[in-house]
Amino acid sequence: MIIVLGGSGYVGKAITKSLSKHDLEYATLSRSQLDYSDSEKLSHHLISFGARFLINAAGYTGKPNVDACEHDKSNCLFGNAILPGRIADACRNAGIPWGHISSGCIYTGSKGASGFTEEDLPNFSFRQDNCSFYSGTKALGEEILANEKSNYIWRLRIPFDQFDGPRNYLSKLMRYERLLEATNSVSELSEFADACVQCYLKNLPFGIYNITNPDEVSTHEVIDLITSVLPSSKQYQFFASEEDFMSKTAIAPRSNCVLDSSKILKAGIKLTPARDAIARALNSWVPEKKGKSLAC
Secondary structure, three states: OEEOOOOHHHHHHHHHHHHHOOOOOOOEEOOOOOOOHHHHHHHHHHHHHHOOOEOOOOOOOOOOOHHHHHHHHHHHHHHHHHHHHHHHHHHHHHHEEEEEEEEEOOEOOOOOOEEOOOOOOOOOOOOOOOOOHHHHHHHHHHHOOOOOOEEEEEEOOOEEOOOOOOOHHHHHHOOOOOOOOEOOEEEEEHHHHHHHHHHOOOOOOOOEEOOOOOOOEEHHHHHHHHHHHHHOOOOOEEEHHHHHHHHHOOOOOOEEEEOOOOHHOOOOOOOHHHHHHHHHHOOOOOOOOOOOOOOO
C-alpha cells in the first residue's frame, strides 16, 4: 500500500493517475481524515495500513501565484518546511521510505551549459535573502530533510499538461495580459509524476532528483509554439524588463532558472525534450469547461 498526501491537488492527481497506470495499490489521505501534521498519528496510521511507501504531494503554493504567500506566511512556512519534517519523523518511526515533492524554484539564473545540479546549494533562499517567501520555505524544507536516509526529494519546475486550467503554465501564458521574457526549465506533469513513481518501482538510490524535461525554453519560444498550434487574434505583450515586471505587477521576486536533469535521465527514466513535450500538449489541448473561470 502506498499512501499519498495531497492527492486531490494538481500534482497529487497526476501522482495517483500514474500509480493507477502501474497497477499499484494506493490510498489518499486528507487532513480532514487524519491530521497528518501530527507525526505520531501519521506513524500509527502508516503501520496500521501496512504502508510500504508514502508520497507527499501536499504543500503550500499560494493562489493564484506565489505573491499570495507573502500575505499568508505562517501557512506557507508550515506547509513547505515544518510539515515535511513531521512526515519524515512519521515515516522514520514507521520504518518506511517516502518521497517528497519539492521545487526547482530554490534557484535563480543558470549555471554552465546544463544548469544547476542536485549537488548545487540553493541560491534563491532565505540564506541569500533574495527570494520570495515561497521559494525560501521550499529551500528550508529541503534543508530539514537533508539527513534523511530513506527519502526521495523530487524537484518540479513550472508544470504543464494538455488540460487547460489555473495551475497549467501554458494556460497562464495564454491568459496573462503581459508576459515576462525569461528562460526556464519546465516539467510536463504526467512525465514528472511517472518519474516519481518509477523511482519507487526501480528502487533508485534515495536522494534529490531534478525532474524537468531536458533543455531550457524561453517565454518567447513557448509563445511561438502556442501561436503555431492554437492560432488566435491575441497579440502577446511583454514587459520591457524584469524591473518593469516587478514594479508593475509582482510583489515577490520570481525564480527563473535552468536545472540539470541528467541524473534522472542516467537512471533510465525517459523524459521528452521540453519543446517537444510542449508541442505535444498543445496538439492535444483540452479547453477548460465552460462556466469555469481561470484566475491568473
